[in-house]
Amino acid sequence: MIEWSEQHLMIREALQRFVQEEIVPIHEELEHGDTPPYEVLRKMYSSFGMDEMARTRFEKQIAWEKQGKPPREKKDTADASTRADQTAMSLLPIIELCKYCPGMVTAMGVSVGLTAATIMSKGTIEQKERWGKDVLTFEKIGAWAITEPSSGSDAFGGMKATARREGDEFVLNGSKTFITNGPYADTIVFICKLEEDGVDSRDRRILNFVLDSGMPGLQQGKSLRKMGLHSSPTGELFLTDVRCGMDRLLGGEKALSKGGRSGREGAKDTFNMERAGVTAMALGIVERCLELSVKYANERVQWEKPIGEYQLIQDKLARMEVARMNLQNLVFRTIELAANGRSMNLAEASAMKLYAARAAVEVAMEAVQVYGGNGYMSEYHVEQLARDAKVLQIYAGTDEIQIRAIARELLSR
């Protein structure tokens, strides 16, 4: 793939119109107020038929699984160009929304990406029907709870949240933090360790439970204040003796029968998917920063010349354009791999995410620099984008974790 197809460009234009008509008028409340992003995201889902598409896909998959057939690989369900289009259709909304509200993409991605994807990959058919469908169509808001106050990058090793067996039930305890959609989530995937006598904490089984908002013992904290990403509510979850039946354990009995250090592998697939999404986010942020910087460089006059005529500003614009081209090519590669029924290995996905996050931060900070004093003011959009971009180096695996994954792969060759 070397360029967007006409259909992709049509989708972009339709999304751009949606952003201009539905998001730009409430941008201030989303980014500097307390308006949660869900209503406008739902409107996007219904306006573009994304809910209907998710529902149809879900029903097909469930019908297939009910025949007792093994899960189908994506490459078996569509031809190459359809697979390319499907991937492009999932990335284009990310790119276009990120030009204004990267936080909205985070709220959307965690709900329909992480949460629904976990239920759909680990759940039983009953669990998929009970929780997966509504989260996939955005009727319900999902949260995926792994991070804890004392475990971030070492998510599984340092995890303290527990599930204790009591007869047919599990009793869940623990606290989670930095949980996207936490304050508003209807459906929460809670990741914890099974209490097992005689097994070292690091080696205990990891279990995923599905919780509904309002369950006794589950408390959803209010939105935390943070540096950026204000259009994405982030909060804490506190669980005190939350009682669940086997029906809420993702995978049911099967999840328990796996021995040893099971339960960790699925989360790693999830990390991989997140890394591709972050690259599309970076592209959106960079495209917007570049567009704004070029406009400002042409308009802003100092010493009787537009600042774009000064070579130091030209250098910044040229570097931004190089980043934009690289990111776009990485997005094209993601689409091309999907068309061929392939995906990146962890090290390549990590390398892509590392580059994308750094490029977005560098470009956004340079955009602030092009804008000078204005860029430091909240009135100008580059200020928000610079704050938002920083999270890309932290979530979905910090830069340092990406570097470790790349180095491990290189050194094992």
Add this chain to the structure above:
Amino acid sequence: MKIMVCLKQVPHQDARLDINADGTWIQEDNIKFEINSYDTYALEEALRTKDAGEADVFVVSIGPDRVGQALRTALGMGADRAIHVNDDEANGSDSLGLAKILAAVAKQENPDLIFMGLMSDDDNSAAVAPMLAQLLDIPHTTAAVKVERSNGTVTCDREIEGGAHEVVELTAPCLIAVQTGLNQVRYASLKGIMAAKKKPFDVKSVADLGLSGQVGTGAAKVKIDRIAPPLKGDTAEILSGSTAEVVAGLVSKIKELGLL
């Protein structure tokens, strides 16, 4: 029911417009185009008629290859098929030439309703709709801000001077040229855009429509002699300097002219 929607592709509202070398039109290379805003409301009105019952909605446009994208966007929004009159012989047609081409398409298709925009964002002539209705000898109305259909008749509110509405009733087949804002134009769904690739898309030449020699530059009675931005007059004075100096200059100017 068969509904024809006439679309024009015009330069994007954010496009930077430069005048071409011979001063008769803008430079069209490397600028973005979009569907004329008035026509998007016409399309939406047609699609609503379709949603309310059975209708075959087809979109028609005249112009070079790039116009195909406007038609495919309309297909993505829900139109059933497209007719693209793509022929160099149509270039340079005046409003009457364009109306003749659209009339020839309408005569082949016999639509019950024709929806189109009141005018185009680019040259604002508002002439094609009444001319087309005249050539087809069917009733028409313009500046419609409300359209209601019942058995064989269409009742429209027209916008007239002073914000008043005039209510007209038309018998189908008829033509309705709409004002902007009469509805909320839908977004093309992602599935719709992908499905648009497979919908019927006819390309016609001027000869296919039996109009050879009757349209295009040669037949045009109205020709654009020259387009130009408004001339800069010498009545404007640009104040320069720091903000304080500019404000002081402005205040003294106001006093000097006795405006306060």
